Amino acid sequence: MKNLLNKFKINSRAYIKTNILFMSYVIVSLLNSTILRFFTVNNYFAIKPVLADLAVILLVGALGYFIKPKNQFKYFFTWTVIFTAVCVVNSLYYTNYLSYASFSLLATSLQIVDVADAVTENILEIKDFIYLIAPIILIIVHNILKKKQYYEAVSKIEVGKVRALNTLVAGLIVLGFFISMLTAVDISRLNKQWNREYVVMQFGIYTYQLNDAIASLKPQISPLFGYDDAAKEFRDYYSKNTREKSNNDYTNIFKGKNLLMIHAESIQQFLIGKTFNGVEVTPTLNKLSKEGLYFSNFYAQESVGTSSDSEFTLNTSLMPASSGTVFVSYWDREYVATPKLLKEKGYYTFSMHGNNSTFWNRSNMHKKLGYDRFYAYSDDFEIDETIGLGLSDKSFFRQAVPYIKQISEENKNFYGTLIMLTNHTPWAGIEEHTDFSVDYKYTNDNGVEVSAPYLEGTTLGKYIKAVHYADEALGQLINDLDKEGLLEDTVIVIYGDHDAKIKKSEYIRYYNYDPYTDSVLDEDDPKYVDVDFYSYELNRKVPFIVWSKNNKLRTEVTEVMGMYDVLPTLGNMFDFYSPYALGHDMFSINENVVVFPDGNWLTNKMYYYNQKEEGLLLKADEPVSVEYINKYNEISENLISVSDKIIVYDLIKKTKETDDLLEQYQNNKKKE
Ligand code: GP9
Ligand code: MN
Numbered sequence: 274m275k276n277l278l279n280k281f282k283i284n285s286r287a288y289i290k291t292n293i294l295f296m297s298y299v300i301v302s303l304l305n306s307t308i309l310r311f312f313t314v315n316n317y318f319a320i321k322p323v324l325a326d327l328a329v330i331l332l333v334g335a336l337g338y339f340i341k342p343k344n345q346f347k348y349f350f351t352w353t354v355i356f357t358a359v360c361v362v363n364s365l366y367y368t369n370y371l372s373y374a375s376f377s378l379l380a381t382s383l384q385i386v387d388v389a390d391a392v393t394e395n396i397l398e399i400k401d402f403i404y405l406i407a408p409i410i411l412i413i414v415h416n417i418l419k420k421k422q423y424y425e426a427v428s429k430i431e432v433g434k435v436r437a438l439n440t441l442v443a444g445l446i447v448l449g450f451f452i453s454m455l456t457a458v459d460i461s462r463l464n465k466q467w468n469r470e471y472v473v474m475q476f477g478i479y480t481y482q483l484n485d486a487i488a489s490l491k492p493q494i495s496p497l498f499g500y501d502d503a504a505k506e507f508r509d510y511y512s513k514n515t516r517e518k519s520n521n522d523y524t525n526i527f528k529g530k531n532l533l534m535i536h537a538e539s540i541q542q543f544l545i546g547k548t549f550n551g552v553e554v555t556p557t558l559n560k561l562s563k564e565g566l567y568f569s570n571f572y573a574q575e576s577v578g579t580s581s582d583s584e585f586t587l588n589t590s591l592m593p594a595s596s597g598t599v600f601v602s603y604w605d606r607e608y609v610a611t612p613k614l615l616k617e618k619g620y621y622t623f624s625m626h627g628n629n630s631t632f633w634n635r636s637n638m639h640k641k642l643g644y645d646r647f648y649a650y651s652d653d654f655e656i657d658e659t660i661g662l663g664l665s666d667k668s669f670f671r672q673a674v675p676y677i678k679q680i681s682e683e684n685k686n687f688y689g690t691l692i693m694l695t696n697h698t699p700w701a702g703i704e705e706h707t708d709f710s711v712d713y714k715y716t717n718d719n720g721v722e723v724s725a726p727y728l729e730g731t732t733l734g735k736y737i738k739a740v741h742y743a744d745e746a747l748g749q750l751i752n753d754l755d756k757e758g759l760l761e762d763t764v765i766v767i768y769g770d771h772d773a774k775i776k777k778s779e780y781i782r783y784y785n786y787d788p789y790t791d792s793v794l795d796e797d798d799p800k801y802v803d804v805d806f807y808s809y810e811l812n813r814k815v816p817f818i819v820w821s822k823n824n825k826l827r828t829e830v831t832e833v834m835g836m837y838d839v840l841p842t843l844g845n846m847f848d849f850y851s852p853y854a855l856g857h858d859m860f861s862i863n864e865n866v867v868v869f870p871d872g873n874w875l876t877n878k879m880y881y882y883n884q885k886e887e888g889l890l891l892k893a894d895e896p897v898s899v900e901y902i903n904k905y906n907e908i909s910e911n912l913i914s915v916s917d918k919i920i921v922y923d924l925i926k927k928t929k930e931t932d933d934l935l936e937q938y939q940n941n942k943k944k945e
Contacts, residue, residue, distance in 0.1 A: 586839075883906075
């Protein structure tokens, strides 16, 4: 045993002595990434990002051993410089944007100007340049080693390939450890890349940047191939699917009115009208849905871009991108969007949000959609009450009203979007902000009032409390707007942006709870309500309400509706129009179809589950034919495909350019 220990000591001493340069490279690169996390997200103690950074450093470093020792310095130095640059750029970026740098954003001149400003403004901050110590240390180490004739000595050992292999194996072991610690949320967030802080906190800065580079490259590369086919598909599609301007009872009813859109985070429709112990979960929404136009079968069509996808689809009537997200990866394309269309009609357009403006790259994308101004987080709001991800909805709305008042005084018309936040998962600590209870109260045989826990302490319970809070905030907003006289000429539209992604098991308890035994019914109990794929999917619907104080429409529309139908439907009422809309005006269509990004679709008669090639009939007395299914399969496929082509190939802009050229050419011909 002693011998073994001695051997190990001698071996490791020999290893250290002959790997000084490599080890210096590993230490300084790891130190840099840790310092960066220390100054930004402050999770420098966490093991996961350290393992991830170490794995990248080792795997990259292993290749250095294929190079002759006397040239190895160049290799390790280059990588140290690259890693250092990543840290410096991200440190500068974080100071200014409270987020990490992305190639997709740096690739545009506009953003470079912003960052250049940031660089000059912060040039004196030592913490942004502390990372330069890494290459300096490496140079010093190199010079000492040179003097000591280290490289000559190491050359004689000739173990390059073995070292490379050993280091590679070590790197892979570290990587394996790291991967074993990953959760499903980690992987999904790495894919989406929208919550960049989270990705860096879990994956370290080097993996983040590598992943970002790959994700940023894709939208640049894919448009290089297949443009002609895409443009043809686009022209074919719109020549067959022209969207006529509608003419119906709702045409122009709100022409010239202001429009205030409320993006109600994760609010699902099933809570409208629901009570717990006789108390309404959503009294405000209940009232507005009764007084206004209430679309009770409205579905979000979001993909991995969740909130941002819904904003995109609602404002453009296009589908989300089939890979990546429009807001992060395809934000620099041209889109015809509601804010832009209303701006052309003289509206002042704005958006507001109580969270960091870089989330979902909104600061860039909102400009692209045509918003004149994005009021966000601490730049425009006092963060005086934080719940969950950021500013509480009540404080957000309270502070939004004076801005809206000023906007309304300074402009003839406005289009605004208020993006709510408090009802965002995981609803932690919501109990401190509401006393709404989700227990089940009853009087027992002895006349004593008993409280059975029901949903108390469950995720669904927390969610319902948060929805109640959000509804109260909405009520407060409507009151405040009314007090300021802002409801006279303003139409309020409320949409749930997507479902709350609550697990099936939570709903099982919701539907099958027996308060008298405080237990959940057995699956074979005749009263047991199952939550299968279809009932879960159908329950994901969200509210969509159009409400105006002076024009009580009092209509419930039960026809299925998708997020992409919002632009044409509101367009008909407010007099704006997009020729590229994929959805429909709800008052000009006989049978609507909601196409989901995964190819599933929904009509009033059927929910079709594309992957399984089966469907659920929604009206027992109305069977559907094979032709019916084929027809909607084809519609869905074409629609998803053309939408994605528009996004990836920037077709709205490109085909317009070609058309303009053609027109010019024809005009010139005529003149000749
Ligand atoms: C982020 C917020 C939530 O600011 O809008 O986004 P989500 O997670 O719902 O996509
Ligand atoms: Mn959302």
